[in-house]
Amino acid sequence: MKLGLQINAFDWPGGPAAIGPTLARLVRTADDVGFDSIWVMDHFFQIRSIGPEEDPMLEGWTTLGYMAAHTTRARLGLLVGGVHYRQPGLWVKAATTLDVLSGGRAWLGIGAAWNESESRALGFPFPPLGDRFALLEDTLRMAHGMWQGEHGSGEALDGRHVHAGRLLNSPQSLSRPRVPIMIGGGGEQKTLRLVAQYGDATNVFGDGPRIAHKYRVLREHCERLGRDYEGIERSTMQDIDPQLHPTDRGQAPTRIVDRLGELSDAGAQHVIVSVRRIAEPAALETIGRDVIPHLRGL
Numbered sequence: 360m361k362l363g364l365q366i367n368a369f370d371w372p373g374g375p376a377a378i379g380p381t382l383a384r385l386v387r388t389a390d391d392v393g394f395d396s397i398w399v400m401d402h403f404f405q406i407r408s409i410g411p412e413e414d415p416m417l418e419g420w421t422t423l424g425y426m427a428a429h430t431t432r433a434r435l436g437l438l439v440g441g442v443h444y445r446q447p448g449l450w451v452k453a454a455t456t457l458d459v460l461s462g463g464r465a466w467l468g469i470g471a472a473w474n475e476s477e478s479r480a481l482g483f484p485f486p487p488l489g490d491r492f493a494l495l496e497d498t499l500r501m502a503h504g505m506w507q508g509e510h511g512s513g514e515a516l517d518g519r520h521v522h523a524g525r526l527l528n529s530p531q532s533l534s535r536p537r538v539p540i541m542i543g544g545g546g547e548q549k550t551l552r553l554v555a556q557y558g559d560a561t562n563v564f565g566d567g568p569r570i571a572h573k574y575r576v577l578r579e580h581c582e583r584l585g586r587d588y589e590g591i592e593r594s595t596m597q598d599i600d601p602q603l604h605p606t607d608r609g610q611a612p613t614r615i616v617d618r619l620g621e622l623s624d625a626g627a628q629h630v631i632v633s634v635r636r637i638a639e640p641a642a643l644e645t646i647g648r649d650v651i652p653h654l655r656g657l
């Protein structure tokens with residue numbers, strides 16, 4: 360099993376001036392202790408399930424570039440990008456740029472998005488859900504075309520929302536056959552069908568029985584489309600709280616391993632965790648020492 364880290368908050372001691380140094384320390388530590396991937400959210404305000412909107416939030420692609428400069432091994436991505444925030448060609452070009460500058464470590468994480476209030480606040484158009492899914496499919500088709508061959512397919516794309524005259528991409532991504540595409544969300548009719556048709560990974564939420572059901576639905580889509588289900592990496596997003604001291608109420612590392620083992624039994628191959636109290640120096644080191652070594656055989 361792979362273990363990824365999502366950094367979803369930047370409300371660390373020291374205020375804005377401390378965000379850069381703290382983030383650099385955290386991603387270096389995560390890289391050093393063995394996390395396979397490191398992710399940030401694609402939001403402009405903090406989301407309601409984590410904290411107040413006024414809490415600090417960084418723009419995702421800029422943050423990933425900074426993270427690339429402070430890591431050497433882990434793959435990097437957005438978990439996941441909101442498709443309406445950027446034009447399709449920019450999505451592919453940004454992911455390619457990150458891949459080239461990081462030495463082939465980028466993910467393209469993308470989905471149909473949901474945060475209407477954030478978009479309205481900052482003036483981003485927020486199309487109806489059906490239009491966002493159509494834009495997502497156009498973007499995925501463009502990604503496949505631009506990541507073909509040495510410089511892209513060179514063909515035109517005539518999609519429902521996107522009309523592109525020439526799918527050129529230079530420099531080409533280092534990751535081949537393309538930067539891996541993770542499509543986030545568990546919608547059974549549209550999202551998982553798009554994963555089966557275009558994706559290299561799926562990311563779904565829930566406990567073992569819930570994600571096992573989502574993976575079964577994905578398998579059914581793959582069978583209908585003639586896609587190899589085993590060629591799609593199955594990931595899930597989870598929260599954990601490593602126990603740093605005997606008096607802590609958090610989950611002890613052994614309990615974390617047991618929980619991740621249950622997710623592995625449900626079919627997960629890559630668990631991406633957000634870690635409470637991540638800024639405490641021992642948090643990531645505890646996971647690297649007491650959790651990650653036990654996951655490699657799952």
